[in-house]
Amino acid sequence: GAVVSQHPSWVICKSGTSVKIECRSLDFQATTMFWYRQFPKQSLMLMATSNEGSKATYEQGVEKDKFLINHASLTLSTLTVTSAHPEDSSFYICSAPGPNLDTEAFFGQGTRLTVV
Amino acid sequence: SQQGEEDPQALSIQEGENATMNCSYKTSINNLQWYRQNSGRGLVHLILIRSNEREKHSGRLRVTLDTSKKSSSLLITASRAADTASYFCATDQTGGYNKLIFGAGTRLAVHP
Numbered sequence: 533g534a535v536v537s538q539h540p541s542w543v544i545c546k547s548g549t550s551v552k553i554e555c556r557s558l559d560f561q562a563t564t565m566f567w568y569r570q571f572p573k574q575s576l577m578l579m580a581t582s583n584e585g586s587k588a589t590y591e592q593g594v595e596k597d598k599f600l601i602n603h604a605s606l607t608l609s610t611l612t613v614t615s616a617h618p619e620d621s622s623f624y625i626c627s628a629p630g631p632n633l634d635t636e637a638f639f640g641q642g643t644r645l646t647v648v
Numbered sequence: 649s650q651q652g653e654e655d656p657q658a659l660s661i662q663e664g665e666n667a668t669m670n671c672s673y674k675t676s677i678n679n680l681q682w683y684r685q686n687s688g689r690g691l692v693h694l695i696l697i698r699s700n701e702r703e704k705h706s707g708r709l710r711v712t713l714d715t716s717k718k719s720s721s722l723l724i725t726a727s728r729a730a731d732t733a734s735y736f737c738a739t740d741q742t743g744g745y746n747k748l749i750f751g752a753g754t755r756l757a758v759h760p
Contacts, residue, residue: 566747572688575736576750623688629746633678636693637738637746644688 535559536628538640545616545647553611553643555626561606562628566637567599570623582609582626616647654737654751662759667724669754671737672717678740680713680720681748685734694722694735699742727758 535558545551555565563584568576580601581589588601598620600612613620625642629635652673661667673680682694697704697713697720704711710723724731734755738748 564745568750570688573755575753576691576738576748578747578749581747625691627746627748633740633745634696634698635746636681636696637740637748639691639693641690 536562536626536638536640538626538643540643541641542644543646545645547617547647548615550612550614551616551645553613553624553626553645555609555611555628555640557607557628557638560628560631562609563606564629565603565609566627567601567609567611568625568627570625576625579611582611584609613645616645618647621645621647652737652739652749652751654735654754656754657752658755658757660757660759661727663727663729665727665758667727667731667756667758669722669735669737669756671720671722671751673720673737673739673749673751674718675739676742677715678742678744680711681738681740682709682711682720682722683736683738683750685736685753687733691736724756727756729758729760732756732758 537556539554565582567579570576579594582601582603584603590596603609626640627637654671679698681696683691695706708725713720734753736753737751
């Protein structure tokens with residue numbers, strides 16, 4: 533089946549630094565990918581829709597200048613958390629749509645970000 | 649709120665018992681998907697039910713969908729300790745394409 537690979541699986545960074553998370557579709561092309569964030573003991577919240585070749589669409593309340601999304605190719609979307617702070621510590625996970633409306637989404641493995 | 653609702657928030661049962669989780673959502677949908685997550689790790693897809701389906705089975709899982717009430721349920725029969733996890737419903741809203749809105753989730757604990 534289709535695979536979405538997300539890296540890194542975990543990262544620890546210092547406050548004020550930036551962190552890039554990659555999401556790759558390994559055996560299919562994804563013109564759209566989605567980024568979610570999950571705080572401990574909470575559900576997944578959609579952050580943004582990544583669109584190949586155009587600007588990302590952000591959900592209400594998500595700072596686009598803080599969470600930079602780039603989707604420069606049909607197989608790669610990146611999320612950069614800029615000037616990270618401890619409150620950005622969270623589980624970030626990406627997904628790509630299945631081939632049709634009757635197919636489930638394909639999720640990456642997720643990235644646990646800890647900002648110290 | 650972006651999220652749908654799920655109940656119960658937490659469920660504790662003994663092995664062999666059945667576990668039922670309920671999910672409600674707000675808008676019209678293409679389909680509804682159930683996922684499992686072990687302790688903050690990645691998501692495992694369990695089952696997808698289309699908007700024109702009312703019930704679906706997969707192994708020990710049974711999912712129902714009532715679009716008139718905008719609700720779904722997940723039943724796990726003969727639960728096992730290994731079923732201990734968080735379970736989330738996610739709706740693929742009409743007009744979207746796997747742009748999923750997740751419910752709040754149910755934390756299931758199955759005790760040996």
